[in-house]
Amino acid sequence: xxxxxxxxxxxxxxxxxxxxAAVHAASPPPAVVAPRLRSANVPPPPPAADGRPLLxxxxxxxxxxxxxxxLSSIRSGQTRADAVVSKVEHRAPDETRRTYLTxxxxxxxxxxxxxxxxxxxxxxxxxxxxxxxxxxxxxVAVVDDIALVDGNYRAVKTATDTVADRKTDVVDLVxxxxxERALRLWIxxxxxxxxxxxxxxxxxxxxxxxxYDEIRYTDGIPETIFTSSxxxxxxxxxxxxxxxxxxxxxxxxxxGFTPITPRYLPExxxxxxxxxxxxxxxxxxxLIYSDGIRNLSLFENATNRAIDFTGMNAHTTRFExxxxxxxxxxxxxxxxxxxxxLAFALVGDLDLKELVQIATSVIP
Amino acid sequence: MxxxxxRETLIDYLHGELDPGSDAxxxxxxxxxxxxxxxxxxxxxVGEALRAAARAGExxxxxxxxxxxxxxxxREQPSWLERLRGWGPRLALPVAAAIALGAYLGAxxxxxxxxxxxxxxxxxxxxxxAEVQQxxxxxxxxxxxxxxxxxxxxxxxxxxxxxxxxxxxxxxSGAFN
Numbered sequence: 169x170x171x172x173x174x175x176x177x178x179x180x181x182x183x184x185x186x187x188x189a190a191v192h193a194a195s196p197p198p199a200v201v202a203p204r205l206r207s208a209n210v211p212p213p214p215p216a217a218d219g220r221p222l223l224x225x226x227x228x229x230x231x232x233x234x235x236x237x238x239l240s241s242i243r244s245g246q247t248r249a250d251a252v253v254s255k256v257e258h259r260a261p262d263e264t265r266r267t268y269l270t271x272x273x274x275x276x277x278x279x280x281x282x283x284x285x286x287x288x289x290x291x292x293x294x295x296x297x298x299x300x301x302x303x304x305x306x307x308v309a310v311v312d313d314i315a316l317v318d319g320n321y322r323a324v325k326t327a328t329d330t331v332a333d334r335k336t337d338v339v340d341l342v343x344x345x346x347x348e349r350a351l352r353l354w355i356x357x358x359x360x361x362x363x364x365x366x367x368x369x370x371x372x373x374x375x376x377x378x379x380y381d382e383i384r385y386t387d388g389i390p391e392t393i394f395t396s397s398x399x400x401x402x403x404x405x406x407x408x409x410x411x412x413x414x415x416x417x418x419x420x421x422x423x424g425f426t427p428i429t430p431r432y433l434p435e436x437x438x439x440x441x442x443x444x445x446x447x448x449x450x451x452x453x454x455l456i457y458s459d460g461i462r463n464l465s466l467f468e469n470a471t472n473r474a475i476d477f478t479g480m481n482a483h484t485t486r487f488e489x490x491x492x493x494x495x496x497x498x499x500x501x502x503x504x505x506x507x508x509x510l511a512f513a514l515v516g517d518l519d520l521k522e523l524v525q526i527a528t529s530v531i532p
Numbered sequence: 533m534x535x536x537x538x539r540e541t542l543i544d545y546l547h548g549e550l551d552p553g554s555d556a557x558x559x560x561x562x563x564x565x566x567x568x569x570x571x572x573x574x575x576x577x578v579g580e581a582l583r584a585a586a587r588a589g590e591x592x593x594x595x596x597x598x599x600x601x602x603x604x605x606x607r608e609q610p611s612w613l614e615r616l617r618g619w620g621p622r623l624a625l626p627v628a629a630a631i632a633l634g635a636y637l638g639a640x641x642x643x644x645x646x647x648x649x650x651x652x653x654x655x656x657x658x659x660x661x662a663e664v665q666q667x668x669x670x671x672x673x674x675x676x677x678x679x680x681x682x683x684x685x686x687x688x689x690x691x692x693x694x695x696x697x698x699x700x701x702x703x704x705s706g707a708f709n
Binding site for chain 1: 649650651652653654655656657659660661663664667668669670671
Protein backbone atom coordinates (compact mmCIF):
# COMPACT_ATOMS: atom_id res chain seq x y z
CA UNK A 169 0.00 0.00 0.00
CA UNK A 170 2.78 2.37 0.77
CA UNK A 171 3.83 2.18 -2.79
CA UNK A 172 0.39 3.33 -3.82
CA UNK A 173 1.42 6.85 -4.42
CA UNK A 174 -1.99 7.80 -5.77
CA UNK A 175 -3.69 7.03 -2.51
CA UNK A 176 -0.93 8.69 -0.57
CA UNK A 177 -1.12 11.81 -2.68
CA UNK A 178 -4.87 11.91 -2.28
CA UNK A 179 -4.54 11.55 1.45
CA UNK A 180 -1.86 14.23 1.46
CA UNK A 181 -4.30 16.53 -0.26
CA UNK A 182 -6.84 15.56 2.35
CA UNK A 183 -4.33 16.21 5.10
CA UNK A 184 -3.70 19.68 3.74
CA UNK A 185 -7.18 20.72 2.79
CA UNK A 186 -9.25 18.53 5.06
CA UNK A 187 -7.56 19.74 8.19
CA UNK A 188 -8.36 23.29 7.28
CA ALA A 189 -11.89 22.28 6.48
CA ALA A 190 -12.30 20.67 9.85
CA VAL A 191 -10.71 23.50 11.76
CA HIS A 192 -12.74 26.17 10.09
CA ALA A 193 -15.80 24.00 9.44
CA ALA A 194 -16.52 25.97 6.32
CA SER A 195 -15.76 24.11 3.12
CA PRO A 196 -17.22 20.67 2.31
CA PRO A 197 -14.91 17.71 2.91
CA PRO A 198 -12.68 16.88 -0.04
CA ALA A 199 -13.00 13.58 -1.79
CA VAL A 200 -10.45 10.93 -0.95
CA VAL A 201 -9.40 8.52 -3.64
CA ALA A 202 -8.24 5.11 -2.56
CA PRO A 203 -9.77 3.03 -5.32
CA ARG A 204 -7.90 -0.19 -4.73
CA LEU A 205 -9.04 -0.50 -1.16
CA ARG A 206 -12.49 1.00 -1.27
CA SER A 207 -15.38 -1.41 -1.22
CA ALA A 208 -18.08 -0.46 -3.66
CA ASN A 209 -20.80 -1.89 -1.45
CA VAL A 210 -20.46 0.68 1.29
CA PRO A 211 -21.98 4.03 0.40
CA PRO A 212 -20.15 7.14 1.49
CA PRO A 213 -21.58 8.81 4.58
CA PRO A 214 -23.59 11.99 4.18
CA PRO A 215 -21.40 15.10 4.42
CA ALA A 216 -22.69 16.04 7.85
CA ALA A 217 -21.57 12.68 9.27
CA ASP A 218 -18.30 12.37 7.35
CA GLY A 219 -15.60 12.06 9.97
CA ARG A 220 -12.65 12.16 7.60
CA PRO A 221 -11.87 15.88 7.96
CA LEU A 222 -11.85 15.45 11.72
CA LEU A 223 -9.55 12.46 11.35
CA UNK A 224 -7.07 14.44 9.31
CA UNK A 225 -7.31 17.42 11.63
CA UNK A 226 -6.62 15.10 14.56
CA UNK A 227 -3.49 13.75 12.89
CA UNK A 228 -2.25 17.30 12.35
CA UNK A 229 -3.26 18.75 15.73
CA UNK A 230 -0.11 17.95 17.76
CA UNK A 231 1.91 20.04 15.35
CA UNK A 232 -0.02 23.14 16.37
CA UNK A 233 -1.21 22.60 19.92
CA UNK A 234 0.74 22.36 23.18
CA UNK A 235 -0.75 20.80 26.26
CA UNK A 236 -0.22 19.05 29.58
CA UNK A 237 -2.44 16.14 30.58
CA UNK A 238 -2.79 12.87 32.40
CA LEU A 239 -3.43 9.87 30.16
CA SER A 240 -4.85 6.50 31.22
CA SER A 241 -4.36 3.47 29.00
CA ILE A 242 -6.08 0.13 29.42
CA ARG A 243 -5.28 -3.06 27.56
CA SER A 244 -7.89 -5.73 27.90
CA GLY A 245 -6.72 -9.34 28.24
CA GLN A 246 -8.39 -12.72 28.52
CA THR A 247 -8.89 -12.58 32.26
CA ARG A 248 -8.15 -9.01 33.26
CA ALA A 249 -7.14 -5.57 32.03
CA ASP A 250 -3.82 -3.81 32.56
CA ALA A 251 -3.67 -0.08 33.11
CA VAL A 252 -0.90 2.45 32.59
CA VAL A 253 -1.21 6.05 33.73
CA SER A 254 1.20 8.69 32.49
CA LYS A 255 1.64 12.43 32.53
CA VAL A 256 1.98 13.85 29.03
CA GLU A 257 3.62 17.19 28.30
CA HIS A 258 3.54 18.13 24.65
CA ARG A 259 5.16 21.20 23.13
CA ALA A 260 4.22 21.86 19.54
CA PRO A 261 5.32 20.95 17.05
CA ASP A 262 7.20 17.80 18.01
CA GLU A 263 8.42 17.66 21.62
CA THR A 264 6.71 15.33 24.06
CA ARG A 265 7.59 14.08 27.51
CA ARG A 266 5.65 11.16 28.88
CA THR A 267 6.25 10.32 32.55
CA TYR A 268 4.83 7.05 33.86
CA LEU A 269 2.95 7.13 37.13
CA THR A 270 1.64 3.56 37.30
CA UNK A 271 2.10 0.57 37.32
CA UNK A 272 4.75 0.58 39.98
CA UNK A 273 7.33 -1.12 37.79
CA UNK A 274 7.21 1.87 35.43
CA UNK A 275 6.97 4.60 38.05
CA UNK A 276 9.50 7.30 37.40
CA UNK A 277 10.34 6.12 33.92
CA UNK A 278 9.89 8.77 31.25
CA UNK A 279 10.20 9.10 27.50
CA UNK A 280 11.24 12.29 25.77
CA UNK A 281 10.47 12.58 22.09
CA UNK A 282 12.01 15.32 20.00
CA UNK A 283 11.35 15.09 16.31
CA UNK A 284 12.58 11.77 15.04
CA UNK A 285 14.29 10.66 18.22
CA UNK A 286 13.09 9.31 21.54
CA UNK A 287 15.03 8.97 24.78
CA UNK A 288 13.51 6.42 27.10
CA UNK A 289 14.94 7.15 30.54
CA UNK A 290 14.71 4.17 32.86
CA UNK A 291 15.94 5.16 36.36
CA UNK A 292 15.44 1.65 37.77
CA UNK A 293 17.90 0.15 35.29
CA UNK A 294 19.99 3.30 34.98
CA UNK A 295 19.82 3.36 31.24
CA UNK A 296 18.55 5.49 28.38
CA UNK A 297 17.16 3.74 25.32
CA UNK A 298 17.48 5.88 22.21
CA UNK A 299 15.04 5.08 19.42
CA UNK A 300 14.08 6.59 16.12
CA UNK A 301 10.44 7.23 15.28
CA UNK A 302 8.86 6.36 11.99
CA UNK A 303 6.50 9.25 11.61
CA UNK A 304 9.08 11.92 12.16
CA UNK A 305 11.52 10.26 9.80
CA UNK A 306 8.98 9.83 7.06
CA UNK A 307 6.09 12.32 7.11
CA VAL A 308 4.57 10.58 4.10
CA ALA A 309 4.15 7.51 6.29
CA VAL A 310 1.46 9.32 8.28
CA VAL A 311 -0.31 10.18 5.05
CA ASP A 312 -0.05 6.55 4.02
CA ASP A 313 -1.53 5.51 7.33
CA ILE A 314 -4.49 7.81 6.81
CA ALA A 315 -4.96 6.56 3.26
CA LEU A 316 -4.91 2.98 4.48
CA VAL A 317 -7.44 3.72 7.21
CA ASP A 318 -9.66 5.54 4.75
CA GLY A 319 -9.49 2.65 2.32
CA ASN A 320 -10.62 0.13 4.90
CA TYR A 321 -12.75 2.12 7.30
CA ARG A 322 -15.55 4.60 7.01
CA ALA A 323 -15.06 7.54 9.38
CA VAL A 324 -18.43 8.60 10.74
CA LYS A 325 -19.07 11.42 13.16
CA THR A 326 -21.63 9.84 15.44
CA ALA A 327 -22.02 12.11 18.45
CA THR A 328 -20.62 14.77 20.69
CA ASP A 329 -19.35 14.04 24.17
CA THR A 330 -17.26 15.48 26.96
CA VAL A 331 -13.81 14.17 27.86
CA ALA A 332 -11.63 15.79 30.51
CA ASP A 333 -14.12 18.66 30.66
CA ARG A 334 -13.61 19.31 26.94
CA LYS A 335 -16.28 19.12 24.29
CA THR A 336 -15.44 16.43 21.76
CA ASP A 337 -16.65 15.09 18.45
CA VAL A 338 -17.00 11.32 18.47
CA VAL A 339 -15.79 9.63 15.28
CA ASP A 340 -16.34 5.94 14.65
CA LEU A 341 -14.17 4.01 12.23
CA VAL A 342 -16.39 1.32 10.76
CA UNK A 343 -15.01 -1.51 8.65
CA UNK A 344 -16.00 -1.20 5.01
CA UNK A 345 -16.01 -5.02 4.80
CA UNK A 346 -17.79 -6.18 7.93
CA UNK A 347 -19.68 -3.09 9.04
CA GLU A 348 -18.20 -3.51 12.51
CA ARG A 349 -16.90 -0.57 14.48
CA ALA A 350 -13.17 -1.08 15.06
CA LEU A 351 -12.13 2.22 16.62
CA ARG A 352 -13.82 5.20 18.26
CA LEU A 353 -12.09 8.54 18.65
CA TRP A 354 -13.03 11.45 20.87
CA ILE A 355 -11.57 14.52 19.15
CA UNK A 356 -11.43 17.85 20.92
CA UNK A 357 -13.94 20.02 19.06
CA UNK A 358 -11.74 23.08 19.35
CA UNK A 359 -8.13 21.87 19.19
CA UNK A 360 -8.70 18.51 17.42
CA UNK A 361 -6.36 16.72 19.80
CA UNK A 362 -7.50 13.12 20.24
CA UNK A 363 -8.59 12.99 23.88
CA UNK A 364 -9.71 9.36 23.91
CA UNK A 365 -9.52 6.25 21.74
CA UNK A 366 -11.18 2.88 22.05
CA UNK A 367 -10.38 -0.15 19.89
CA UNK A 368 -12.73 -3.10 19.69
CA UNK A 369 -12.45 -6.77 18.87
CA UNK A 370 -14.59 -8.24 16.12
CA UNK A 371 -17.12 -9.39 18.75
CA UNK A 372 -17.48 -5.80 19.95
CA UNK A 373 -15.53 -6.22 23.18
CA UNK A 374 -12.99 -3.60 24.18
CA UNK A 375 -9.41 -4.36 23.10
CA UNK A 376 -7.72 -1.24 24.47
CA UNK A 377 -8.54 2.28 25.47
CA UNK A 378 -6.63 5.52 26.06
CA UNK A 379 -8.22 8.55 27.65
CA TYR A 380 -7.05 11.86 29.02
CA ASP A 381 -8.36 12.21 32.56
CA GLU A 382 -7.39 15.86 32.47
CA ILE A 383 -5.81 18.17 29.94
CA ARG A 384 -4.69 21.77 29.93
CA TYR A 385 -3.66 23.64 26.81
CA THR A 386 -0.71 25.93 27.39
CA ASP A 387 2.20 27.45 25.54
CA GLY A 388 4.16 27.87 28.74
CA ILE A 389 5.88 24.47 28.92
CA PRO A 390 9.59 25.07 29.55
CA GLU A 391 12.05 23.77 26.98
CA THR A 392 14.24 22.32 29.69
CA ILE A 393 11.96 19.38 30.44
CA PHE A 394 12.65 18.03 26.97
CA THR A 395 16.40 17.92 27.35
CA SER A 396 17.95 14.76 26.01
CA SER A 397 21.15 14.82 28.04
CA UNK A 398 21.87 11.43 29.57
CA UNK A 399 21.99 11.56 33.39
CA UNK A 400 25.35 10.75 34.99
CA UNK A 401 25.87 7.05 35.58
CA UNK A 402 23.23 6.01 33.04
CA UNK A 403 24.07 3.69 30.15
CA UNK A 404 22.92 4.58 26.65
CA UNK A 405 21.30 1.71 24.77
CA UNK A 406 20.54 1.87 21.08
CA UNK A 407 16.94 0.98 20.42
CA UNK A 408 15.01 0.64 17.21
CA UNK A 409 16.09 2.60 14.19
CA UNK A 410 13.42 3.32 11.65
CA UNK A 411 15.94 3.81 8.84
CA UNK A 412 17.25 0.34 9.47
CA UNK A 413 16.17 -2.37 9.61
CA UNK A 414 12.62 -1.39 8.64
CA UNK A 415 12.39 -1.40 4.89
CA UNK A 416 9.76 -0.63 2.33
CA UNK A 417 7.47 -3.56 1.53
CA UNK A 418 8.58 -3.60 -2.07
CA UNK A 419 12.18 -3.94 -0.99
CA UNK A 420 12.00 -7.13 0.99
CA UNK A 421 15.23 -7.60 2.91
CA UNK A 422 17.30 -10.74 2.45
CA UNK A 423 16.94 -12.93 5.51
CA GLY A 424 19.18 -15.72 4.16
CA PHE A 425 16.27 -17.96 3.23
CA THR A 426 13.25 -17.77 0.96
CA PRO A 427 10.59 -15.70 2.72
CA ILE A 428 7.16 -17.27 2.92
CA THR A 429 4.14 -15.00 2.81
CA PRO A 430 0.59 -15.95 3.78
CA ARG A 431 -1.85 -16.74 0.99
CA TYR A 432 -4.72 -15.52 3.11
CA LEU A 433 -5.09 -12.29 5.05
CA PRO A 434 -8.22 -10.80 6.61
CA GLU A 435 -9.87 -8.26 4.36
CA UNK A 436 -8.15 -4.91 4.23
CA UNK A 437 -4.77 -6.13 5.46
CA UNK A 438 -1.79 -5.34 3.30
CA UNK A 439 1.96 -5.51 3.80
CA UNK A 440 3.28 -2.18 5.08
CA UNK A 441 6.85 -3.01 5.98
CA UNK A 442 9.46 -5.63 6.61
CA UNK A 443 12.61 -6.01 8.60
CA UNK A 444 15.41 -8.44 9.29
CA UNK A 445 16.89 -8.46 12.76
CA UNK A 446 19.70 -10.48 14.29
CA UNK A 447 18.50 -12.18 17.45
CA UNK A 448 20.85 -14.58 19.21
CA UNK A 449 22.80 -14.80 15.99
CA UNK A 450 19.70 -15.78 14.04
CA UNK A 451 18.39 -13.89 11.01
CA UNK A 452 14.78 -13.17 11.89
CA UNK A 453 12.44 -11.84 9.21
CA UNK A 454 9.60 -9.61 10.34
CA LEU A 455 6.80 -9.02 7.85
CA ILE A 456 4.41 -6.28 8.95
CA TYR A 457 0.81 -6.11 7.80
CA SER A 458 -1.87 -3.57 8.66
CA ASP A 459 -5.37 -2.52 7.78
CA GLY A 460 -4.71 0.98 9.07
CA ILE A 461 -5.88 0.30 12.61
CA ARG A 462 -4.85 -3.25 13.42
CA ASN A 463 -1.34 -4.58 12.90
CA LEU A 464 -0.25 -8.12 12.18
CA SER A 465 3.31 -9.43 12.36
CA LEU A 466 4.66 -12.59 10.76
CA PHE A 467 8.09 -13.62 12.03
CA GLU A 468 10.08 -16.38 10.40
CA ASN A 469 13.58 -17.80 10.66
CA ALA A 470 15.38 -20.85 9.36
CA THR A 471 16.50 -22.37 12.64
CA ASN A 472 13.64 -24.83 13.19
CA ARG A 473 13.93 -23.92 16.86
CA ALA A 474 10.76 -23.63 18.87
CA ILE A 475 9.87 -20.18 20.10
CA ASP A 476 10.91 -19.77 23.72
CA PHE A 477 7.83 -19.23 25.89
CA THR A 478 9.76 -19.21 29.16
CA GLY A 479 7.86 -17.33 31.84
CA MET A 480 4.62 -17.35 29.88
CA ASN A 481 1.53 -19.47 30.19
CA ALA A 482 1.62 -20.91 26.68
CA HIS A 483 -1.18 -23.11 25.38
CA THR A 484 -0.99 -25.78 22.72
CA THR A 485 -3.16 -26.13 19.66
CA ARG A 486 -3.03 -28.06 16.42
CA PHE A 487 -3.80 -27.20 12.81
CA GLU A 488 -2.95 -28.85 9.50
CA UNK A 489 -0.92 -31.53 11.29
CA UNK A 490 1.19 -28.90 13.03
CA UNK A 491 1.66 -28.74 16.77
CA UNK A 492 1.48 -25.07 17.64
CA UNK A 493 1.70 -22.94 20.75
CA UNK A 494 0.02 -19.66 21.52
CA UNK A 495 0.01 -17.10 24.28
CA UNK A 496 -2.27 -14.17 25.00
CA UNK A 497 -0.75 -10.82 25.88
CA UNK A 498 -3.57 -8.44 26.69
CA UNK A 499 -5.56 -8.09 23.46
CA UNK A 500 -2.63 -9.51 21.47
CA UNK A 501 -2.14 -13.18 20.62
CA UNK A 502 1.11 -14.85 19.52
CA UNK A 503 0.83 -18.14 17.61
CA UNK A 504 4.04 -20.10 16.91
CA UNK A 505 4.68 -23.23 14.88
CA UNK A 506 7.37 -24.93 12.78
CA UNK A 507 7.28 -26.34 9.30
CA UNK A 508 9.88 -27.54 6.81
CA UNK A 509 12.82 -26.33 8.88
CA LEU A 510 11.36 -22.87 9.39
CA ALA A 511 10.05 -21.39 12.63
CA PHE A 512 7.04 -19.09 12.31
CA ALA A 513 5.23 -16.77 14.69
CA LEU A 514 2.13 -14.69 14.02
CA VAL A 515 1.33 -11.80 16.34
CA GLY A 516 -1.72 -9.57 16.25
CA ASP A 517 -4.87 -8.27 17.89
CA LEU A 518 -6.88 -10.93 16.11
CA ASP A 519 -8.82 -13.92 17.35
CA LEU A 520 -6.89 -17.19 17.61
CA LYS A 521 -9.23 -18.59 14.97
CA GLU A 522 -8.23 -15.86 12.52
CA LEU A 523 -4.54 -16.32 13.30
CA VAL A 524 -4.84 -20.07 12.69
CA GLN A 525 -6.57 -19.35 9.39
CA ILE A 526 -3.68 -17.13 8.34
CA ALA A 527 -1.11 -19.61 9.64
CA THR A 528 -2.72 -22.38 7.63
CA SER A 529 -2.13 -20.34 4.50
CA VAL A 530 1.59 -19.97 5.23
CA ILE A 531 2.91 -22.83 3.11
CA PRO A 532 6.68 -23.28 2.75
CA MET B 533 -54.41 -74.76 57.08
CA UNK B 534 -50.61 -74.82 56.84
CA UNK B 535 -49.02 -73.77 53.59
CA UNK B 536 -45.84 -75.62 52.66
CA UNK B 537 -43.11 -74.53 50.37
CA UNK B 538 -42.48 -76.44 47.18
CA ARG B 539 -39.18 -77.99 46.20
CA GLU B 540 -38.19 -75.23 43.77
CA THR B 541 -38.57 -72.57 46.44
CA LEU B 542 -36.51 -74.58 48.89
CA ILE B 543 -33.79 -75.09 46.27
CA ASP B 544 -33.72 -71.35 45.68
CA TYR B 545 -33.54 -70.89 49.43
CA LEU B 546 -30.58 -73.25 49.64
CA HIS B 547 -28.80 -71.29 46.91
CA GLY B 548 -29.58 -67.99 48.57
CA GLU B 549 -31.52 -66.70 45.62
CA LEU B 550 -34.69 -65.59 47.40
CA ASP B 551 -35.33 -61.97 48.16
CA PRO B 552 -34.73 -61.02 51.81
CA GLY B 553 -38.41 -61.08 52.73
CA SER B 554 -39.03 -64.54 51.25
CA ASP B 555 -35.77 -65.79 52.69
CA ALA B 556 -36.84 -64.74 56.18
CA UNK B 557 -40.29 -66.26 55.72
CA UNK B 558 -38.85 -69.63 54.61
CA UNK B 559 -36.42 -69.67 57.51
CA UNK B 560 -39.21 -68.93 59.94
CA UNK B 561 -41.39 -71.61 58.37
CA UNK B 562 -38.66 -74.27 58.45
CA UNK B 563 -38.28 -73.76 62.18
CA UNK B 564 -41.91 -74.74 62.65
CA UNK B 565 -42.59 -77.21 59.80
CA UNK B 566 -41.13 -80.72 59.92
CA UNK B 567 -42.32 -81.65 56.45
CA UNK B 568 -40.64 -78.72 54.77
CA UNK B 569 -37.54 -79.23 56.90
CA UNK B 570 -37.34 -82.81 55.68
CA UNK B 571 -37.69 -81.69 52.09
CA UNK B 572 -35.05 -79.00 52.69
CA UNK B 573 -32.62 -81.50 54.22
CA UNK B 574 -33.19 -83.87 51.36
CA UNK B 575 -32.32 -81.21 48.82
CA UNK B 576 -29.32 -80.16 50.86
CA UNK B 577 -28.12 -83.76 51.00
CA VAL B 578 -28.54 -84.15 47.22
CA GLY B 579 -26.53 -81.02 46.63
CA GLU B 580 -23.77 -82.19 48.96
CA ALA B 581 -23.71 -85.59 47.24
CA LEU B 582 -23.37 -83.95 43.83
CA ARG B 583 -20.48 -81.78 45.04
CA ALA B 584 -18.77 -84.85 46.55
CA ALA B 585 -19.17 -86.71 43.28
CA ALA B 586 -17.73 -83.79 41.35
CA ARG B 587 -14.70 -83.64 43.63
CA ALA B 588 -14.19 -87.38 43.25
CA GLY B 589 -14.36 -87.06 39.46
CA GLU B 590 -11.48 -84.51 39.20
CA UNK B 591 -8.66 -86.10 37.21
CA UNK B 592 -5.15 -86.04 38.52
CA UNK B 593 -2.37 -85.15 35.99
CA UNK B 594 -0.44 -88.28 35.09
CA UNK B 595 2.78 -88.39 37.09
CA UNK B 596 4.95 -88.22 33.95
CA UNK B 597 3.24 -85.06 32.83
CA UNK B 598 3.81 -83.46 36.20
CA UNK B 599 7.43 -84.52 36.10
CA UNK B 600 8.00 -82.95 32.67
CA UNK B 601 6.39 -79.69 33.79
CA UNK B 602 8.56 -79.45 36.87
CA UNK B 603 11.63 -80.32 34.83
CA UNK B 604 10.86 -77.49 32.42
CA UNK B 605 10.39 -75.06 35.29
CA UNK B 606 13.73 -75.97 36.78
CA ARG B 607 15.52 -75.58 33.43
CA GLU B 608 14.10 -72.03 32.98
CA GLN B 609 16.89 -69.60 33.98
CA PRO B 610 15.81 -66.41 35.77
CA SER B 611 16.60 -63.14 34.01
CA TRP B 612 19.13 -60.69 35.46
CA LEU B 613 16.24 -58.48 36.50
CA GLU B 614 14.60 -61.37 38.33
CA ARG B 615 17.89 -62.15 40.00
CA LEU B 616 18.26 -58.49 41.02
CA ARG B 617 14.72 -58.53 42.31
CA GLY B 618 15.79 -61.32 44.55
CA TRP B 619 18.29 -58.97 46.13
CA GLY B 620 15.42 -56.58 46.83
CA PRO B 621 16.05 -53.65 49.13
CA ARG B 622 19.70 -54.55 49.54
CA LEU B 623 20.37 -53.17 46.05
CA ALA B 624 17.75 -50.40 45.87
CA LEU B 625 19.72 -47.70 47.65
CA PRO B 626 23.04 -48.14 45.83
CA VAL B 627 21.26 -48.33 42.46
CA ALA B 628 19.29 -45.15 43.14
CA ALA B 629 22.48 -43.38 44.15
CA ALA B 630 24.23 -44.54 40.98
CA ILE B 631 21.36 -43.30 38.82
CA ALA B 632 21.38 -39.92 40.54
CA LEU B 633 25.15 -39.61 40.11
CA GLY B 634 24.88 -40.56 36.46
CA ALA B 635 22.15 -38.00 35.88
CA TYR B 636 24.25 -35.30 37.54
CA LEU B 637 27.43 -36.11 35.62
CA GLY B 638 25.65 -36.85 32.35
CA ALA B 639 23.59 -33.67 32.23
CA UNK B 640 26.20 -31.60 30.30
CA UNK B 641 26.32 -34.28 27.62
CA UNK B 642 22.55 -34.25 27.27
CA UNK B 643 22.49 -30.48 27.16
CA UNK B 644 24.76 -30.57 24.15
CA UNK B 645 22.33 -32.78 22.28
CA UNK B 646 19.17 -30.74 23.04
CA UNK B 647 18.62 -28.06 20.40
CA UNK B 648 18.97 -24.55 21.80
CA UNK B 649 15.81 -22.59 22.49
CA UNK B 650 14.56 -20.30 19.77
CA UNK B 651 13.83 -16.61 19.88
CA UNK B 652 11.97 -15.47 22.95
CA UNK B 653 8.25 -14.88 22.52
CA UNK B 654 8.61 -11.73 24.61
CA UNK B 655 11.00 -10.32 22.03
CA UNK B 656 8.54 -11.00 19.21
CA UNK B 657 5.72 -9.37 21.15
CA UNK B 658 8.01 -6.45 21.76
CA UNK B 659 8.82 -6.10 18.07
CA UNK B 660 5.15 -6.28 17.17
CA UNK B 661 4.16 -3.71 19.77
CA ALA B 662 6.85 -1.35 18.60
CA GLU B 663 5.15 -1.39 15.22
CA VAL B 664 1.72 -0.94 16.75
CA GLN B 665 2.93 2.09 18.63
CA GLN B 666 4.14 3.69 15.42
CA UNK B 667 0.56 3.59 14.19
CA UNK B 668 -1.06 7.01 14.75
CA UNK B 669 -4.36 5.20 15.32
CA UNK B 670 -2.82 2.75 17.78
CA UNK B 671 -2.74 2.85 21.57
CA UNK B 672 0.36 5.06 21.74
CA UNK B 673 3.90 4.82 23.02
CA UNK B 674 5.08 2.54 25.78
CA UNK B 675 8.39 2.44 27.60
CA UNK B 676 11.27 0.11 26.86
CA UNK B 677 11.43 -3.03 28.95
CA UNK B 678 12.79 -5.92 26.94
CA UNK B 679 16.51 -6.31 27.59
CA UNK B 680 17.48 -9.90 26.88
CA UNK B 681 18.74 -9.22 23.38
CA UNK B 682 22.42 -10.20 23.55
CA UNK B 683 23.28 -7.30 21.28
CA UNK B 684 22.04 -4.93 23.92
CA UNK B 685 19.35 -3.64 21.63
CA UNK B 686 16.20 -2.61 23.38
CA UNK B 687 12.89 -1.29 22.25
CA UNK B 688 9.44 -0.48 23.43
CA UNK B 689 7.63 -3.30 25.21
CA UNK B 690 5.10 -2.58 27.89
CA UNK B 691 3.60 -5.85 26.76
CA UNK B 692 6.52 -7.69 28.30
CA UNK B 693 5.29 -6.61 31.69
CA UNK B 694 1.74 -7.55 30.82
CA UNK B 695 2.86 -10.97 29.64
CA UNK B 696 4.78 -11.79 32.78
CA UNK B 697 1.88 -10.67 34.93
CA UNK B 698 -0.63 -12.46 32.77
CA UNK B 699 1.30 -15.71 33.07
CA UNK B 700 1.16 -15.44 36.83
CA UNK B 701 -2.50 -14.62 36.74
CA UNK B 702 -3.34 -17.51 34.45
CA UNK B 703 -1.50 -19.87 36.76
CA UNK B 704 -3.38 -18.45 39.70
CA SER B 705 -6.73 -18.73 37.97
CA GLY B 706 -5.90 -22.29 36.97
CA ALA B 707 -5.14 -23.17 40.56
CA PHE B 708 -8.32 -21.47 41.65
CA ASN B 709 -10.35 -23.43 39.13
